Amino acid sequence: MMDNNWLEAALTQALTKPLTHWINLEQPLDFNNYIKAGGYMGAIKALKEFTPREVLTIVSDSGLKGRGGAGFPTGMKWSCVPALQKKLPLNQDTSTQESSYLICNADEMEPGTFKDRYLLEGVPHQLIEAMIIASYTISANKAYIFLRGEYVLAAKRLQQAIDQAYKNNWLGENIQGTDYQLDLYLHTSAGRYICGEETALINALEGKRAIPRAKPPFPQVSGLFGKPTVVNNVETLSNLPHILKHGSAWFKSLSPDSDAGTKLYAACGQVKNPGVWELPMGVTIRTLLYEYAGGMSDGMKLKGLLPGGASTDFLTEQHLDTPMDFDSISKAGSRLGTGGLIVLGDQHCPVAMVLNLLRFFAQESCGWCTPCRDGTPWVVEILTRIEQGKANHEDIAQLHELCDFMWLGKTHCALAPGAVEPLKSALHYFKEDFEQHIEQGCCPYDSSSSEGKEVSHDE
Amino acid sequence: MKSNDCSLEQTIPSIMVTDEKIDFRQYLSSAELTAIEQEVSIMATREAAGIEALKVVQQHRGWISDESLIAIAQCLHISSAQLEGVATFYNLIYRQKVGHYVIHLCDSISCHLTGYDEILEIIKQHLSIDYGQTTVDGQFTLLSNVCLGSCDKSPAMMINSTHYHSLTAESVIAILNGLSQNVEQAP
Ligand SMILES: Cc1cc2nc3c(=O)[nH]c(=O)nc-3n(C[C@H](O)[C@H](O)[C@H](O)COP(=O)(O)O)c2cc1C
Ligand code: SF4
Ligand code: FES
Numbered sequence: 001m002m003d004n005n006w007l008e009a010a011l012t013q014a015l016t017k018p019l020t021h022w023i024n025l026e027q028p029l030d031f032n033n034y035i036k037a038g039g040y041m042g043a044i045k046a047l048k049e050f051t052p053r054e055v056l057t058i059v060s061d062s063g064l065k066g067r068g069g070a071g072f073p074t075g076m077k078w079s080c081v082p083a084l085q086k087k088l089p090l091n092q093d094t095s096t097q098e099s100s101y102l103i104c105n106a107d108e109m110e111p112g113t114f115k116d117r118y119l120l121e122g123v124p125h126q127l128i129e130a131m132i133i134a135s136y137t138i139s140a141n142k143a144y145i146f147l148r149g150e151y152v153l154a155a156k157r158l159q160q161a162i163d164q165a166y167k168n169n170w171l172g173e174n175i176q177g178t179d180y181q182l183d184l185y186l187h188t189s190a191g192r193y194i195c196g197e198e199t200a201l202i203n204a205l206e207g208k209r210a211i212p213r214a215k216p217p218f219p220q221v222s223g224l225f226g227k228p229t230v231v232n233n234v235e236t237l238s239n240l241p242h243i244l245k246h247g248s249a250w251f252k253s254l255s256p257d258s259d260a261g262t263k264l265y266a267a268c269g270q271v272k273n274p275g276v277w278e279l280p281m282g283v284t285i286r287t288l289l290y291e292y293a294g295g296m297s298d299g300m301k302l303k304g305l306l307p308g309g310a311s312t313d314f315l316t317e318q319h320l321d322t323p324m325d326f327d328s329i330s331k332a333g334s335r336l337g338t339g340g341l342i343v344l345g346d347q348h349c350p351v352a353m354v355l356n357l358l359r360f361f362a363q364e365s366c367g368w369c370t371p372c373r374d375g376t377p378w379v380v381e382i383l384t385r386i387e388q389g390k391a392n393h394e395d396i397a398q399l400h401e402l403c404d405f406m407w408l409g410k411t412h413c414a415l416a417p418g419a420v421e422p423l424k425s426a427l428h429y430f431k432e433d434f435e436q437h438i439e440q441g442c443c444p445y446d447s448s449s450s451e452g453k454e455v456s457h458d459e
Numbered sequence: 460m461k462s463n464d465c466s467l468e469q470t471i472p473s474i475m476v477t478d479e480k481i482d483f484r485q486y487l488s489s490a491e492l493t494a495i496e497q498e499v500s501i502m503a504t505r506e507a508a509g510i511e512a513l514k515v516v517q518q519h520r521g522w523i524s525d526e527s528l529i530a531i532a533q534c535l536h537i538s539s540a541q542l543e544g545v546a547t548f549y550n551l552i553y554r555q556k557v558g559h560y561v562i563h564l565c566d567s568i569s570c571h572l573t574g575y576d577e578i579l580e581i582i583k584q585h586l587s588i589d590y591g592q593t594t595v596d597g598q599f600t601l602l603s604n605v606c607l608g609s610c611d612k613s614p615a616m617m618i619n620s621t622h623y624h625s626l627t628a629e630s631v632i633a634i635l636n637g638l639s640q641n642v643e644q645a646p
Binding site for chain 1: 501506507508509511535537545548550552563566567568569571606608609611617622
């Protein structure tokens with residue numbers, strides 16, 4: 001009896017929390033245990049039952065959207081790869097087409113984002129299985145995991161899993177008796193946020209300075225070493241084994257009223273119980289903040305939050321009932337981004353918070369284009385003076401102007417517009433706080449405001 | 460600005476390291492060369508193994524000196540200027556000598572919201588160094604780091620390749636003291 005209950009619970013888990021139900025952070029499943037748990041079933045199905053074009057159709061039908069920040073439909077991204085573009089009959093093999101590359105983006109350096117780490121450290125074989133499926137679909141015989149240098153444990157576990165997969169004929173030549181070949185390599189980076197931008201990432205992998213490339217050409221057409229290349233996020237890819245196993249209708253049914261699938265949501269900052277949770281797409285911010293993250297830290301009220309990492313716009317109390325899916329969060333004026341809340345309480349200075357965020361962007365600007373290279377440090381300079389109570393109202397007008405200079409279409413990549421998002425929304429929602437700093441000539445939050453060290457405390 | 464006009468002359472060191480003075484086959488150890496060639500073999504071009512090669516040498520020598528940079532560039536058949544462009548781009552490649560332990564303290568947003576400054580002050584006081592500096596005994600270097608991906612357990616830091624999280628005033632001192640004892644006990 002007990003056994004059945006356990007089994008049922010396990011099956012429900014597998015079907016409702018596909019991404020995380022295998023996660024074990026202490027000791028991830030090794031190859032044998034991953035197989036026992038039903039692993040590599042998605043990959044075997046893809047390789048043995050479907051042509052690449054059929055897999056593409058399944059993934060397109062599933063409605064899977066990219067989890068790396070932009071939410072671009074994965075099927076659509078893949079369909080631009082030349083090998084999948086040729087008008088071949090649906091059942092014809094595409095493996096003889098020009099070879100492409102698959103890159104898994106595991107750079108995860110967006111402040112306040114730590115979801116991919118759980119997947120990388122907790123269930124590395126799931127990612128490898130996913131990469132086999134994706135590589136097969138886009139006709140890639142070489143794939144790379146681009147991992148940030150600081151994720152040392154993830155690197156160790158991934159390399160072990162890759163070695164086990166080679167040993168068991170899941171990587172290398174003639175995978176599982178098919179004529180498909182895939183080599184998978186782990187590249188560890190050396191600490192630079194811009195490497196997460198997909199074209200900068202490609203330059204980094206080629207051993208060049210990691211500056212973003214102009215688009216077009218898009219990487220799907222000309223990417224790594226000039227070959228067709230698909231870059232996908234860790235979480236995006238990790239959905240694939242389950243979509244192959246259970247079908248696209250199942251994937252959509254995980255969240256009937258929202259974007260398809262589940263999402264790794266997270267919360268950090270001034271909340272009682274920070275963490276990561278896999279939930280159906282479209283839970284409300286309120287549910288996430290109060291039920292999962294345990295509400296605000298003791299004695300604090302909500303001042304504002306970034307819904308999806310450092311480069312998203314602030315939302316406030318009035319947005320608590322917004323579902324956390326791509327469209328709803330955009331309608332509320334922000335972006336779902338990576339789905340991790342960064343929560344600010346009412347006793348911490350919002351100007352100090354924005355200053356911290358903008359310092360990050362100024363430091364990590366790659367320096368290629370002027371609006372960002374010069375604009376981000378200029379913003380930092382102004383914000384520092386505001387926080388120290390040494391600014392005037394014209395400085396605020398200047399900030400608005402800088403937001404405009406660094407907006408979409410005016411910079412070479414999306415880093416600078418990403419920096420504008422928290423800044424511009426803070427100027428809107430926390431207008432009074434900015435003005436108080438100027439009028440009072442000091443930070444009204446002083447003790448809790450960390451960056452305001454040099455504020456004079458003359459009473 | 461006028462007074463700076465001649466500064467260029469002063470900053471050029473009298474003995475410059477030049478490509479001709481170094482032969483990478485002699486400069487790099489066989490262990491380093493083997494590891495670099497291993498990395499080269501999985502990339503489509505030699506140039507693409509740049510970061511890996513820098514990491515290999517850094518692992519053996521602790522940091523990347525001008526001599527090392529030139530030797531690696533020769534080994535990869537690229538100009539040292541190009542490799543310098545890569546090396547200086549990254550936070551985890553050290554172009555200056557660092558201490559035995561390199562503290563990477565996260566200064567990003569979650570850590571900012573949960574008490575990073577107190578931890579920073581404690582480290583600075585305890586070791587009497589600021590960001591970018593190394594203790595006189597060569598034990599510790601202090602650097603900032605962007606978000607370490609431990610935001611749910613902030614404040615966080617990484618020392619060499621070990622991550623520490625949920626830092627408090629007490630725990631951070633205990634960690635530092637524990638590490639300096641290790642160094643003292645080492646032969
Ligand atoms: C400055 C910058 C940093 C980025 N960092 C990451 C990152 O660390 N991880 C990631 O998956 N995507 C990152 N992205 C988004 C990628 O460019 C790309 O859109 C994503 O990897 C695509 O994967 P997806 O379609 O699976 O979402 C970043 C984008 C920018 C502009
Ligand atoms: S926007 Fe910033 S990060 Fe992007 S290319 Fe321009 S300078 Fe580099
Ligand atoms: S902000 Fe410090 S670990 Fe993420």
